[in-house]
Every structure is written in structure tokens, then in C-alpha cells.
Amino acid sequence: MLKWIPAADGRFSVNGLPWLDENGGRLARFPDRAQESVPGTVWSLSSMTSGGRIRFASDSGSFSIRASHGSEPRMIDMSPLGHSGLDLYAGPPGEMNYWGTSTPQFGGETYEHTYFRGLRSEMREFTLYLPTYNDLDMLEIGLDEEASIAVPAPYALDKPVVFYGSSITQGGCASRPGNGYVPVLSREMNVDVVNLGFNGSGKGEPSVCSLLAEIDAACYVLDFHVNLPTAAELEAVYAPFYRQLRSRRPERPILMISPLYSSSEWYDKQTQAKYGGMRSIIRSVYEEAVAQGDRHVYTVDGCSLIGPGDEGRYVDGLHPNDIGFRQMADRLQPILRQVLQIP
Amino acid sequence: MLKWIPAADGRFSVNGLPWLDENGGRLARFPDRAQESVPGTVWSLSSMTSGGRIRFASDSGSFSIRASHGSEPRMIDMSPLGHSGLDLYAGPPGEMNYWGTSTPQFGGETYEHTYFRGLRSEMREFTLYLPTYNDLDMLEIGLDEEASIAVPAPYALDKPVVFYGSSITQGGCASRPGNGYVPVLSREMNVDVVNLGFNGSGKGEPSVCSLLAEIDAACYVLDFHVNLPTAAELEAVYAPFYRQLRSRRPERPILMISPLYSSSEWYDKQTQAKYGGMRSIIRSVYEEAVAQGDRHVYTVDGCSLIGPGDEGRYVDGLHPNDIGFRQMADRLQPILRQVLQIP
Structure with a gap:
């Protein structure tokens, strides 16, 4: 059994989305109030989560996500993995190893992707990269029920x-x-x-x-x-x-x-x-x-x-x-x- | 005005498609007769033109193609440029420079793509890479009406x-x-x-x-x-x-x-x-x-x-x-x- 935790949960560090709290946990690059000030095209693009990362350490032996996208971009020059996939990396800063990419599904329904399961329970540090050219209507992370969640190692600087x-x-x-x-x-x-x-x-x-x-x-x-x-x-x-x-x-x-x-x-x-x-x-x-x-x-x-x-x-x-x-x-x-x- | 020349025209060197002549100019990787001997999945994939190249030298100041695909592959891990685009490189062997990629269109209709036009007329050598993960129902190359077409420099070996x-x-x-x-x-x-x-x-x-x-x-x-x-x-x-x-x-x-x-x-x-x-x-x-x-x-x-x-x-x-x-x-x-x- 997995426990499913929303991406904006306080136990995760969310980087790259500076207005996450102001937006009540909405995964987007601009604050809600920007809709009135920035051009419409910029506003729509700001719902794409490029640069967003969910970071934490955990001893979970499994790692899955549930996610859904509002749309299926039809891009001539990017694949679905490229525009909508989520990359999992493991390891502490400076020694991060690529683990895998979610296989996105579209049409508004929630899809589930398992990066791994059944591994030995030991503390590992994770960085989950959010989609580059798509939004996330919802994102939850599935970990072993009994898994602990800890704060990841800090970045070298306290400002982005x-x-x-x-x-x-x-x-x-x-x-x-x-x-x-x-x-x-x-x-x-x-x-x-x-x-x-x-x-x-x-x-x-x-x-x-x-x-x-x-x-x-x-x-x-x-x-x-x-x-x-x-x-x-x-x-x-x-x-x-x-x-x-x-x-x-x-x-x-x-x-x-x-x-x-x-x-x-x-x-x-x-x-x-x-x-x-x-x-x-x-x-x-x-x-x-x-x-x-x-x-x-x-x-x-x-x-x-x-x-x-x-x-x-x-x-x-x-x-x-x-x-x-x-x-x-x-x-x-x-x-x-x-x-x-x-x- | 451009003149449109079929890819299988004898003035072009076609590489990577050994049975082109036997197939009467059909752009595919296996001979027609293989349909009876190889597994169906292999046969379907053999219509994809991976590795096929059209090579020639020309003094044309323009370079366009007309192409059509039988289908639009929906791949999770490759973009349309990746599965269906055609890459143009210019320059002699060993000094080839990437020029551009066609922007494919689907639905069975012929699309046209211009790599360049209006350049000074001088001899250049071209290699056009055919699609990696799609077929070509038709392919024509458009050159200036008065352009000459010459044989490209040979490869280092006479066998592939x-x-x-x-x-x-x-x-x-x-x-x-x-x-x-x-x-x-x-x-x-x-x-x-x-x-x-x-x-x-x-x-x-x-x-x-x-x-x-x-x-x-x-x-x-x-x-x-x-x-x-x-x-x-x-x-x-x-x-x-x-x-x-x-x-x-x-x-x-x-x-x-x-x-x-x-x-x-x-x-x-x-x-x-x-x-x-x-x-x-x-x-x-x-x-x-x-x-x-x-x-x-x-x-x-x-x-x-x-x-x-x-x-x-x-x-x-x-x-x-x-x-x-x-x-x-x-x-x-x-x-x-x-x-x-x-x-």
C-alpha cells in the first residue's frame, strides 16, 4: 500500500515556483493576481511548470506519482516525454543520478507512474522535475505507508x-x-x-x-x-x-x-x-x-x-x-x- | 519556379535502401517479396525509411521538398520532427553542416517544406536524411528550374x-x-x-x-x-x-x-x-x-x-x-x- 501525498504538502520542498504558498498550492510559475497584469499568452504559459522541482529525502522502497494534465500539447519539436514527462533523479546535490521519466497520459484523467518499488528501505534523496511544457492539474507522490520524509540537503545558496x-x-x-x-x-x-x-x-x-x-x-x-x-x-x-x-x-x-x-x-x-x-x-x-x-x-x-x-x-x-x-x-x-x- | 524531381530519379544517389530498384522506386528498407517471408511487424517497420539518404550536388539557389506520410505516429518518446522529419545537411563528406529539418504534416496530404531559397547559384553537395520512424508515400525534391544536378563525392568504401x-x-x-x-x-x-x-x-x-x-x-x-x-x-x-x-x-x-x-x-x-x-x-x-x-x-x-x-x-x-x-x-x-x- 502506498500513501498518496499532494505535491504541495509541507513535508516536501518545492523549488522553482516562488508563489506556491500565495497560490494555495497551485503548481504554476506566476501568482494568481498576475492574470490581470501580464499579457494573456504569458499568463497561459505561466501555468506550465518548467523549473518546478519537488525535493525530499525518504526511506521509501517505492516511488510513484499520480498526475493529470489539463491538455495534450501537440508540439512538432517535442515528444510527450519532453513536454509533459516528470523526471526523477536520486542522490544528494552534486551526485544526482537520473532514475526515470514518467510516461504521461492525457485527456484530463489521472495517470499513475511507478519509478520503482520493492527496494530496500534506506534514506535516499529525490528531486522530481515537473513538466517543461505542460501544466499539472494535480500531482501526488506515492510512498510506502510507513516511509519517513525528511528535509533534503540545502542548495549552495539560499536564493535562487x-x-x-x-x-x-x-x-x-x-x-x-x-x-x-x-x-x-x-x-x-x-x-x-x-x-x-x-x-x-x-x-x-x-x-x-x-x-x-x-x-x-x-x-x-x-x-x-x-x-x-x-x-x-x-x-x-x-x-x-x-x-x-x-x-x-x-x-x-x-x-x-x-x-x-x-x-x-x-x-x-x-x-x-x-x-x-x-x-x-x-x-x-x-x-x-x-x-x-x-x-x-x-x-x-x-x-x-x-x-x-x-x-x-x-x-x-x-x-x-x-x-x-x-x-x-x-x-x-x-x-x-x-x-x-x-x- | 521550381522543378520537382522524384526522390528515386536516377540523377540522385539514393543510399541506405538497397532494394530501391527492385521495388520500382518505393522508398522502403526491404524488397516487396519480403512481405511473404518476414514477420508482419518487421514488414510494417521496413516501410519506415530510417537510414535512407538522397545525395547529390547542385548549383540550385533553392531547396524544397514535397512529401507525404501514410500515417501520423503517436510516439511518447519522439517528437514529429524526430519520427517524421527530413534533415538536410550540406557540404562534402567529412565537412557536412546541418542545414535544417522539415516540419512534417500528416493526414495523408502532401506538404511542402523550403530549406532555403534565393541563394547564390554555386555547387553545393547535399545529403537529405529520410524519416526515422515513418514511411514516405511520396517524396519530391524541388530545385531551381535551371539548376544542374551532379554526382556527389563517393564514400570512403564502395560497400555499406x-x-x-x-x-x-x-x-x-x-x-x-x-x-x-x-x-x-x-x-x-x-x-x-x-x-x-x-x-x-x-x-x-x-x-x-x-x-x-x-x-x-x-x-x-x-x-x-x-x-x-x-x-x-x-x-x-x-x-x-x-x-x-x-x-x-x-x-x-x-x-x-x-x-x-x-x-x-x-x-x-x-x-x-x-x-x-x-x-x-x-x-x-x-x-x-x-x-x-x-x-x-x-x-x-x-x-x-x-x-x-x-x-x-x-x-x-x-x-x-x-x-x-x-x-x-x-x-x-x-x-x-x-x-x-x-x-
Whole structure:
């Protein structure tokens, strides 16, 4: 017999969903009140649980979940495991091992997935990654009736790194939720993260900036750009976004990432102009911030993360596959360690 | 205006589909006559075009395709791009660059996808990878009306390497057709390949062995095992399969790959027993072949390709993601180069 415990139960640590308590346990990335302030597309996307993690230690010899999704996304570039699966990892920070991924079912009914059962009862530490591109109408964790639940080891920092961006930030198109660049960095650096990547909708609105600034972050990573239709439109919002965030968080590090190299820059002059223009704009905003005395601002050229010759690291010329995300994480990690002063 | 040319047109080199001519241009992996000899599941899977490539050089400034699929696979672990997309690479052997993937549409209607247009007219060499987990009812390539079509550079060997196996061989779960371990090896070693991976159905039947043996291969890679329900059932078929192939091809290299490490071997005794048993059986068949004087037989332990600690290289604990396929290819490449005597 298993006991079924709701994901929002106080015995679990829920990371990556900063407004969980305010929302009365609803698994979502924004507070309920944001529905009135942010654009509708951003609001819908905020119900997707990318970056959400349930963490705890337990001596349970079994581990199952019950979950249901409001919808079945039909994505051309992500599989159901990729958009809706939940990844279980075991082990303490720095030594986490992938265990398995739930096989999601759709149509609104609750499905059950067993990661393991019948194992010896010994304390193990778990991280369950919530879906990247789907919501969770409900999630319960099933453990042995007599199992104990304990607090997991702490992250290296007491504040999360907050990422804001587009589909790539959200995790498109990793094969499963543990493999986007944000979760890979979280795992390898042992830092908490909040993933505010919004597929196609990372457009730098002041209302979104406000919410970002509510989170007391160890660092803000701004990875938004290409969702704006043109370089001129990015120019109109980028510096204001930075200034708004900076005024609310005067001394927190802000790391600005410019667009990755897209394989269509090879041959498509329009993309060349748009992406190249965006990289210059972000570089200029960074340089101006430094010139005005900001000592907590950093920038990374996206082409240094995935650049010319790296096109095979995409699923489609634009969205990284697991190899691309791995490379992004490898190349961002030393920079983020420096910014966060983690050895 | 584009001119539309059927994929089986004689001006294109079609690789990976050895019975194309016998089939009157039908894009499939087995000859029509195999329908009567091979199991029904294998026959259905043989209509999927995994490993098929259309190759040519052209000075066309545009490149489009028209394609249609008989069905829309609903796979839990592969996206539509993964199961049905067509990847375009450009460049001569050894310097191929990923260009893009078609966005497939389903429902039986023909869809059109443009990889590029309006480029300067100059000779480029192309490789178009056919779908990994879907068939092609039709495929036409659209080039500029006045474009010339020339023969692409030859592969390093005049015979293909033939791979026979399961879903993993077929390419599950690469993000797109260029990223399975078979196409990666083909690209990096500049060798032709035939992919006879059959999802769930690589069970070593004599009728399938017969077809394998029809192909005059540079090397046969036997990567079948886990589709048999038990180690005992693999034992019953493995040595006979090897002997049948060897009697037809007395001096061709045969490379036997045993099962990759599956993440459930961690904790599931049944999987441990099955996979461990299968590795021993394959090792024994290899050793006996050597003892009996076969100087053209080789083996690779699957755990040396993806082993304990590598679980993150799967999409689900069993099927490699792009990182896992990359690792498999990296580790197989020196062995295959030795077997094939390619420097």
C-alpha cells in the first residue's frame, strides 16, 4: 500500500515556483493576481511548470506519482516525454543520478507512474522535475505507508537564480525536463533556479519585470530577445527592462545573454540582420550600464554558447537538442560561478 | 519556379535502401517479396525509411521538398520532427553542416517544406536524411528550374556497413534523423550505411538474416538482443543467426554489440538478469566463433558505449537521447575504423 501525498504538502520542498504558498498550492510559475497584469499568452504559459522541482529525502522502497494534465500539447519539436514527462533523479546535490521519466497520459484523467518499488528501505534523496511544457492539474507522490520524509540537503545558496527568456529558456527542445540548460546548471552547481522562460512570449514587458523583481534572487539571467519581432522592438524594451529591474534590485547581479547563433544566419540575410542587431543592442545596454557605474552587470554573447559550426546541436536550427543544452550549460557554468562567487 | 524531381530519379544517389530498384522506386528498407517471408511487424517497420539518404550536388539557389506520410505516429518518446522529419545537411563528406529539418504534416496530404531559397547559384553537395520512424508515400525534391544536378563525392568504401537491431539502431530517440548513432557514424567516417533497426522487433529471424546476407556489406553490425523476451530466447537464436550470416558471407567482418546499460539495471533484478545474461551469451557466441577459427568477428560490450553513471544519456532510461547517441558513435568509431581498415 502506498500513501498518496499532494505535491504541495509541507513535508516536501518545492523549488522553482516562488508563489506556491500565495497560490494555495497551485503548481504554476506566476501568482494568481498576475492574470490581470501580464499579457494573456504569458499568463497561459505561466501555468506550465518548467523549473518546478519537488525535493525530499525518504526511506521509501517505492516511488510513484499520480498526475493529470489539463491538455495534450501537440508540439512538432517535442515528444510527450519532453513536454509533459516528470523526471526523477536520486542522490544528494552534486551526485544526482537520473532514475526515470514518467510516461504521461492525457485527456484530463489521472495517470499513475511507478519509478520503482520493492527496494530496500534506506534514506535516499529525490528531486522530481515537473513538466517543461505542460501544466499539472494535480500531482501526488506515492510512498510506502510507513516511509519517513525528511528535509533534503540545502542548495549552495539560499536564493535562487532567476532566468527570464523564451522557449529555449523554458526548455525547448530538451528530450525531458532534466535536460534544459537551466536544470543542468541547477544540478551541477547545486543552486536553486526559477525558470521564467515563455515560449514565443519573452518580450520584456514591464509587468513581467515587476514579477521578476519580486523574487529575491541570487542573480537575474536575462535571456530574452528573439521573441521580439525586430531588433528595433528589442531596443525599445531592453534598456527600460534592465533599468526597472536594477532600480528594484540595486546590487543583485544581472547577466544578459544575447541570441544563440541560429543556423539560418548562414544563408538568410533577414535573420542575420535581426540576430546580429539584437546582439549589438544587448552589448550596448551592458556597456552603458557599466559606464554608468553598475558593477553588478555581466553579459555573454550567445554565439559563444552555440556558435557557427554548432548547428548540429539544434533540433531544427533554432532550439537546442540535449547536446546543445549540455554545451550551453558547460559554457555558462564558469561565468555563473564567477557571478555567484561559488567556487 | 521550381522543378520537382522524384526522390528515386536516377540523377540522385539514393543510399541506405538497397532494394530501391527492385521495388520500382518505393522508398522502403526491404524488397516487396519480403512481405511473404518476414514477420508482419518487421514488414510494417521496413516501410519506415530510417537510414535512407538522397545525395547529390547542385548549383540550385533553392531547396524544397514535397512529401507525404501514410500515417501520423503517436510516439511518447519522439517528437514529429524526430519520427517524421527530413534533415538536410550540406557540404562534402567529412565537412557536412546541418542545414535544417522539415516540419512534417500528416493526414495523408502532401506538404511542402523550403530549406532555403534565393541563394547564390554555386555547387553545393547535399545529403537529405529520410524519416526515422515513418514511411514516405511520396517524396519530391524541388530545385531551381535551371539548376544542374551532379554526382556527389563517393564514400570512403564502395560497400555499406549494415546495422541490424532494435529501436535504438533504428534511431529511437534521436531528436531528428541525422542524430542516431548510425547516421553520426556514417557522416563522420564517410561510409555508406544500411539501417535495419526494427522497433521492438529485432529478434534474429532466419528470414531477416537472409535479407541481411543479400546485401554485400563492408561489415555487418549485429545490435539485436533486448527485443527477445528473455536471455534464453536470445540464446536460441543468436548463434544460428551468426552461423547463417557467416555461411553466406565467409570473410566479411561481423561486429556483435551487446545491450547498453539500462538505468533500470540499477534497481530491477529482472532487468539485471535479462541484460546481464544477454551480454554473456553474445560474448560466448563471439568467443566460440573465434575458437572455431573465425578471424573476422568482433564484439563490443554495450556497457562500454553507455554504462553505469551514463543514465542521463537516455530519454527514458533505455533509449539514448542525442547525447547518448553521440557517445555511442564516439566510442564505436575507433572500433569500426579498425574493423573496416579506414585510417
